[in-house]
Amino acid sequence: MNATVRGYRRVLRFIMSRRSIAGLFLLGTLAAMVLAVVTCFPKIPKEIMSKPQSDRVVLFFRHNDYQTSVDIIEKIMPELRERTASALSGLQYRSFANISGRMNQILIDFDDSEQVGEALGRLERAFVSEGLWYFNIQAWDPAALPLPQVYALQLSVYGPDSTQKVAILDDMQRVLNESKLYGRVNVRPSPAMTxxxxxxxxxxxxxxxxxxxxxxxxxxxxRALGGTASMSVSDGTYEVDVVxxxxxxxxxxxxxxxxxxxxxxxxxxxxxxxxxxxxxxxxSQIYSENGELAFRLYASSSAEITDAARAQKEREAMALFSEKLALPPGYSFTLDNPRVEIDESIKSLFVAMGISVVLIYLLLCFQFNSLWIPLVILVTIPLGFVGVVISLYVFKSTLNLNSLLGTILLGGIVVNNAIIMIDFYLNARKDYPDHRSALEATAGLRFQPILITTLTTIIGMLPIAINLGSGSSILQPLGIAVSGGLIVSTFLTLFAVPAILSFWKYNP
Known part of the structure; x- marks a missing residue:
């Protein structure tokens, strides 16, 4: 540890030896931060909440020509069981059917949860929603939170005639299914006509x-077609409902x-x-949102995709529609934002993060009786955010409510290192001949406590970050955000804060 401290002090002495070197270091750090955010942030998938790892898959299905349980069991289930067995060949599973008539389910329970991802891809290729058929395949966990469905593509069709709009949706669904651009493509209302x-x-x-x-x-x-309303008839002993x-x-x-x-x-x-x-x-169906009729197409990818990949798929889908579809006069379609809930959630948490930074700044102003020193301390927060972005990207995690909560939590942790270093420097400055030697000495003295504090926090978060235990995948982005952000922030704080303070000749 002593050798590490001596090496740290030599590097810090070199950085602070000249203002030009300190300035170049800070500019290089800033450029690296901007590059990391610009490069990595768009490539991080976004979701509301991570789903728990499941060993079950549910296949929802409906056929518009068969509405009774008897017809479905006798005429549809044998074919679906054969298609399921063919799609999941080589995987160990058990399947159960729940037949209700309108919306039916095949529950598939796998021996190994690692097979679920591969099984979803196979089932999506084998069961494609089109025409009279509707399928929806997804991993299922009975303990999972009922979160809104987030799609990779969502569009609405407009025009005067409902029948024509449904026909346009049917053609769009067929084009996307043939292109294999998305894993699942569904339309509402159903394209089946009555x-x-x-x-x-x-x-x-x-x-x-x-x-x-x-x-x-x-x-x-x-009344002639459906019968009269039910009424009760009694003979004094028995009561019978008559229609x-x-x-x-x-x-x-x-x-x-x-x-x-x-x-x-x-x-x-x-x-x-x-x-x-x-x-x-x-x-055959009526689909409405907020009391208004809607004609929508929804498409989902087999896995979480980034905003950049989603935008690229949207452009490819628009090119396919332009090439293969000719809309009748008076009809049009528009792309909708399929991630309104995610955008609103992320926006609200960024607002919360901004409020927390303001509160921390006000508290530090009272503590240090200065408006400038708290700004130096708050430099550690964007350093932590850069660490969050890099760690989420490297470990292929997602930006969601838990990772953003981890970022807010990180803001309160990373400032502690800067507070300890600066407070110690202000109190010890009078014991040294100049401010650079005081900075080097105090940074060297606080190096070990800062390092130990950081390591204990990271080790405490490690079980969550590496997804140990059942259901821990929900909190994994939080653990990755805190651990990764703390590593990057601590490393840069040990050099960036003294480099900034080296421009200020503090003389008590």
């Missing part, structure tokens, strides 16, 4: 039938409904006398 029977009232006919209106006739038609319905065979076609007889006075009039009947294709 046959609709539209009844348009004939007002001139209704005028001749006093007491009948289009509303009362529509209610009558709905009146026509047999299915009586109203199973357009002609039968058109010839349904409506009572009027002492005679009957067919329903087609009051309505024009028209069959047409229509959207």
């Amino acid at each position: 046959r609709e029977l539209v009844l348009s009232p004939r007002n001139e006919a209704l005028r001749g039938f006093q007491g009948l209106t289009s509303a009362t006739l529509s209610t009558l038609a709905k 009146a319905r026509y047999p299915d065979a009586e109203l199973d076609s357009r002609d039968k409904l058109a010839n349904f007889l409506v009572p009027w006075k002492t005679s009957y009039v067919p329903l087609k006398h009051f309505f024009d009947f028209e069959e047409r294709s229509g959207v």
